[in-house]
Amino acid sequence: MKKEVARKSTAGQLKLREAMLSFKYRQFRNPLERMAHIVNDGAVRIVDxxxxxxxxxxxxxxxxxTVRQGPLVSKIGRPAVVIGEKEQTVLYEIKIESLSGASLTIKKMxxxxxxxxxxxxxxNTPDVADFASVAYDFIKKHPELKTSKPKIVDANRLANNSYNNALIFNVEESSLRVPDSSNRNVVHLGNAKHGFAESVVRMANSTLIxxxxxxxxxxxxxxxxxxxxxxxxxxxxxxxNLEIWLxxxxxxxxxxFRKYALTILLPSIKERRxxxxxDKSHCLLLINSHISRADPTIWREFKKENVDVVTFVHHSTHICQPLDRGVFAVLKSELSSQYEAPSSSSSAAKRTALVEALQQSIHSALSPSTIKRAFKCSGELKDSSGSVLMKLPQSSTYPLHSH
Structure with missing residues (x-):
């Protein structure tokens, strides 16, 4: 067997040598291109x-x-790239796709x-089907093309269902942290050691629902x-309008969450409706998919009241949750600017300063204009008429997982 393989290899080497010197392939001055044409014509095996x-x-x-693809695809012996007329055509098509707002993935490219x-x-050249690396090479060649991760949109929620704006709700929690000056930078000479800033034990965090x-x-x-x-x-x-729970x-x-949902949220929704x-109109409740929300008994009560509960896709609330997009951002910004650290280091003085800052911060964060802008920025509202891009799944499931 080994002798037969060696004999074929020797014969193939002789054929390749003769073909490389023959008049038929002398027109190709580049030895690599000449060898490629010989193999493509079937004169010798590629293994030879x-x-x-x-x-x-x-x-x-x-x-x-490259020989099989044609002379306008790439140069001999180099990774395949699109050049010439094809390059300009591809670039034009990409610009059209981008301007139309479509997501052009690498596979589509x-x-x-x-x-x-x-x-x-x-x-008389065969069709080309292998372009796994060509797309990346094309992007590198054109600096105006960039790659980035797209925002997640749950296609199952796109529907023609429309809810009244007054019956679309979003519930979320946010930490209330007192601004701390102990971690701020200090300025000092390069040849001198920096000093120490006095700091007291921070007041415990609290949460706003x-x-x-x-x-x-x-x-x-x-x-x-x-x-x-x-x-x-x-x-x-x-x-x-504000309760403090221990x-x-x-x-x-x-x-x-069960206590809040059944004693405040659901009664407030029913009263508003x-x-x-x-009374018979459906409401839409948007929440995150945290495990604390996974209580089917709560959602059965909401379902009885025609409240459709939908959760967000994991790791997307910073993009599509109204409270995160606008309300809490304004709250934290206002709290940071309104809070004035007291001269006293006692916890009571800090709580007094926090209350004074919270009153104005909550008022600014929950202004109608801020809330409306947050819903609009998060993409929950299709237009000003109140059509929303959300709906429950076809089957009767509860939000144990994100839909």
């Missing part, structure tokens, strides 16, 4: 070209591929290049406070 060791396997392979090359290829509607209105707020009793300094915050942790867990004489 490899065994000649005159060129590397990858260069021979690319050269043969490969298909585009393949179609353009095959439409413009010379006659908010619910807003697309018509610019907000539902009652809740602040989760990590204490056994409500501090005296926080009592001015308590009103019909909680064993500063974030919203299952029991806390009755006030508008829309």
């Amino acid at each position: 070209a490899y065994n000649s060791k005159k060129f590397s396997k990858i260069r021979i392979k690319r050269a043969v591929k 490969c298909e585009l290049i393949e179609n353009v090359v095959n439409d413009l290829k010379p006659e 908010a619910a807003v509607a697309a018509d610019g209105q907000s539902l009652p707020l809740v602040i989760l406070w990590l204490r056994l009793k409500v501090p005296v300094e926080l009592k001015p915050l308590q009103s019909s 909680n064993k942790c500063v974030w919203m867990e299952s029991s806390t 009755q006030h508008m004489s829309l």
Whole structure:
């Protein structure tokens, strides 16, 4: 067997040598291009070209591929690139796709290049189908083309269903952190050691639970406070629109969310719907898909009241959740500017300063214009008429996972 392989290899080497010196292929001055044409014509096997060791396997392979694709696709022995008329055509098609707002993925770009090359290829040459690396080479060649990760849009939620703006709600929590000056930079001479800034123990964080509607209105707020009793300094915050709940942790867990959903959120939605004489109209509730929301008993109650509950795709709330896009951003910005650190380092003084800053910050963050702008920026509203790009799945499922 080995002798037979050696005999074929020797015969192939002789054929290759004769073909390289023959008059038929003398027109190709580049030895690599000449070898590629010999292999493409079937005069010798490609393995004989490899065994000649005159060129590397990858260069021979690319050269043969180039000969089969045509002279306008790439240069002999180099990775395949689109050049000439085909290059300008592909670039024009990409610009058209980009201006139309379509998402041109690498796979679609490969298909585009393949179609353009095959439409413009010379006659009597085979169709080209392998463009896995050509798209990346094309992008590198043209600095005006960039790649980036697209924003996620859940296509299952695109529907013709329309909800009244006053019946589209978003619920979320946000940490209330007192601005800390201990981590700010100090200026000093390069040859001198920097000093030390005095700092006291930070006040414990708290959490604000908010619910807003697309018509610019907000539902009652809740602040989760990590204490056994409500501090005296926080009592001015308590009103019909804001409650302070004592909680064993500063974030919203299952029991806390259940209490908020059944005692504040659902009753407020029902009251609003009755006030508008829309008792039978469906409402839309947008929430994140955190495990604390995975309580089917809650969602059965909401379903009875015709409240459609939809969760966001994982890691997309910073893009498509109204509270994250606008309301909480304004809240934290206002809180940072309104809060004035007290001269006293006592916790009571800090709480007093926090209350003073919160009153103005909450008022600014929950203004109708801010809420409406947040819904518009998040893409929940199709247009000003109130059509929304969300709906429940066809089957009756509860938001145990993001839909």
